[in-house]
Amino acid sequence: MSNRLPRHSSLRRPSRRSFLGMTAAGLSVPILGSCAGGVSSSDDGEGGGNELGQVDISPPSKYRGRDVNVVMWSAMGGVNGEALDALVEKFNESQDSIYAEVQFQGNYHESSPKLTAALRAGAVPDIMMLADTFWGRFLLNDVLEPLNGYLTDDFNRDNYVEALFDEGLVGDELYWLSYGRSTPLFYYNKDAFAEIGLPDRGPETWTELREWGAELSKLTVQGQPLKVHAFTGDDDWQFMSAAWQFGGSLSDGLDVTINTGGAVDAAAWQQRFIFEDQMGYMAESSAVDFGTGVVATTITSTGALRGIYENAEFEVGTAFLPAEVTTGVPTGGMGFSLLRDVPQERKDAAFEVLKFLGQPDNAAEWSLASGYLPIVKAAVDEPELAEQIAEDPNRSTAVEQLPMAQGSDAIRSYLPNGTDIIISGLQEIFSSGSADVQSVFDRVAGELEEGVERIRDDYDRYFG
Amino acid sequence: MTVSQTVQTSTTPLEGTSLTSHSTASPPSSIGGDAGARGAADRTVTRRRRRRHSREYLLFLVLVSPNLLLIGTFEYWPVIYNAYLSLTRWNMLSGVPVWVGLDNYQSLLTSSSFHTVMYNTLLFTGTVVIGSVVIGLALAVLFNQKVRGRGFVRTVAFAPHIVSGAAVATLWLFIFNPDYGLSRFVLNQVGLSSPRWVSDSDWALASLIIVFLWKGIGFVAIVYLAGLQSLPEDVYEAAKLDGARAWTTFRRITLPLLSPVTFFVLVITIIGTFQAYDMIAVMTGGGPGNATTTLSWYIYEQGFQASDAGRAAASAMILFVILLIVTGLQTKYAQRKVHYQ
DSSP, X not given: OTTTHHHHHHHHSOOHHHHHHHHHHHHHHHHHXXXXXXXXXXXXXXXXXXXXXXXOOOOOGGGTTOSEEEEEEEOOOHHHHHHHHHHHHHHHHHOSSEEEEEEEOOSHHHHHHHHHHHHHHTEEOSEEEEETTTHHHHHHTTOXXXXXXXXXXXXXXXXXXXXXXXXXXXXXXXXXXXXXXXXXXXXXXXXXXXHTTOOSSOOSXXXXXXXXXXXXXXXXXXXXXXXXXXXXXXXXXXXXXXXXXXXXXXXXTTEEOTTSHHHHHHHHHHHHHHHTSOOEEEESOHHHHHHHTSEEEEEEEGGGHHHHHHHOSSOEEEEOOOBSSSOOEEOEEEEEEEBTTSOHHHHHHHHHHHHHHTSHHHHHHHHXXXXXXXXXXXXXXXXXXXXXXXXOHHHHHHHHHGGGEEOOOHHHHHSTTHHHHHHHHHHHHHTOTTSOHHHHHHHHHHHHHHHHHHHHHHHHHHXX | OHHHHHHHHHHHXXXXXHHHHHHHHOOOTTOOSXXXXXXXXXXXXXXXXXXXXHHHHHHHHHHHHHHHHHHIIIIIHHHHHHHHHTTEEOOSSSSOOEEOTTHHHHHHHTOHHHHHHHXXXXXXXXXXXXXXXXXXXXXXXXXXXXXXXXXXXXXXXXXXXXXXXXXXXXXXXXXXXXXXXHHHHHHHHTTOOOXXXXXXXXXXXXXXXXXXXXXXXXXHHHHHHHHHHTSOHHHHXXXXXXXXXXXXXIIIIIHHHTHHHHHHHHHHHHHHHHTOOHHHHHHTTTOSTTTTOOHHHHHXXXXXXXXXXXXXXXXXXXXXXXXXXXXXXXXXXXXHHOOOO
């Protein structure tokens, strides 16, 4: 018996070859399965008109059983997120056929890839919050719903600040409805300015800021010289305005211009301001640094005003952006888009939510809570907002500066990693005094142009 | 013999009756009378075996299929599909991937930013690996001394290992803050001014290395400590009798005896650093410029910032091949050089 055991068990055990065979068979099942899935889903995508599912939504009991559920993916956390939640809750209470739910998906950089994944998976939100530089990539891939058909006689372009509304237009068709819109503002520490006898206003030009800087940096904070200006290293929005102010641009359409003229001048000026003049630096968070008082001035969004107020133990001043060769003020912020292949019933319901948010009283509430610009014209007549704008000069700065503002250069809006490439170049310049601006921007331009090749055809379909 | 017995005992409960019937009912084929009878018996046996075989294969399939399915779906299939994607151009949004052959590899290998990425990756991995081994071993030797409170110190040293990378990174961002961070305070005490750590391209990678070492070293030290404590006493006594000095003993006895541990630490650390992502995401986002863009971060950038699935997949394949080579080399080296007890 004992000498039969080995043979015995070798009989029972599958041989190495058959084991491998079975392994291969086992493996090929999921592979074939996935192949099949891949093929069919892409076929659907090509055909169009297929109906996208919805991401998970679980209405609380009091809203259960309504005709339509609508999901909004939001990129707003903190105070702004709470304000948006409150408004959507107000929407749910205002009627009884639609339930809307806000789902926070992280900042724009995080939520946008999630939408890509959701589209592949075939289950999507009904309303997508997209930053001004993020909706373009979805437009070019034909996934956004044209919105003109949803506008009505009493809810249309006329209700909105036209320049902001028009940024969502492609030709005459609306694809992106402005909501949390902003411009950059020049923030300055009024106490520091007063201490050395500077006028109570922002500098008119960058050159003037540099003159003032010599005085400002004589002040000390926490034992170190007060820094004059915090440059932003994780966004290229502020730099774009500087490029404009120095007479240049990042791109003309999709033709890259960052390595020419004013853009190069602006970067070289800022690099000198940081390393030769020792007045500026690249901040990890310019709004936080400014709020805590380690730097006298910075440029950041109107939307940061509330947060800065909460931090600052000094009097906060705001001003128009400094000019140089010319003025330059970009708009920014976010709006909402709907997705083309969602069933009509859900798209209709989703637009009801957007309409509700665009009512003057709700738009005013949003601006009050967040600090974003009033996008709906009638909102500024709402008593509370009107009062605040009248009382707080920092509020009116943004509103007064708005007529000068214009939308981003196309390279930021349509090339998915356009801003990332530019930011990477800016960081190189802002973090090293020996980086040669021209050659850094030549490299940046090269990478941008390489990316443009991939999107040019789609861009021309919409804008050509 | 021992092995197959073990196998049999361990499988018996699973296979139950089929096993019992087999061992009692089937005579070994070598026993038999005349050729015809033998042939018939053989045929019967073969048929039975075949039936039993197929039943057992079926059972085998049933038992392994959940694991195979899981591993196949979540390990092998992604690798295979990734290899396919690396030969295509696709932005993950529009229709279908377009076949482009080796274009992605060609553009990667000729791009200067990719060279910087590879340089960063090698510098980062190399420094972290060497640092982990040297400091980890030194700590382990220290922890192995019979001093008071060493249990506490060991725990403290190990603690960072179990904290999540994102939390560690956030914490260190505060420490590194040049305006109000702890590092500024400490450096000021010794008369130095704090660099702008993560926003200075000369310091950013160093910051990451420091944090990565800080987080990983406790684990390495504990592994080495376990190794140290399992070393045989007798060789040390012999060395002592022969009058070997402490350093010689360490170099000639401890190090070689610890080589399996070193091997393990190398594998773990190399793979860990090559895949470093969370801390880079929180601390530098690959910047300033691309000063801290390592291969794993680059894959993320290409995939989720640039929406370039092809290039991301090609970079991932390069990472895959590198890790494959590293593992292969280590295995080969280990077989020759590592002393197992």
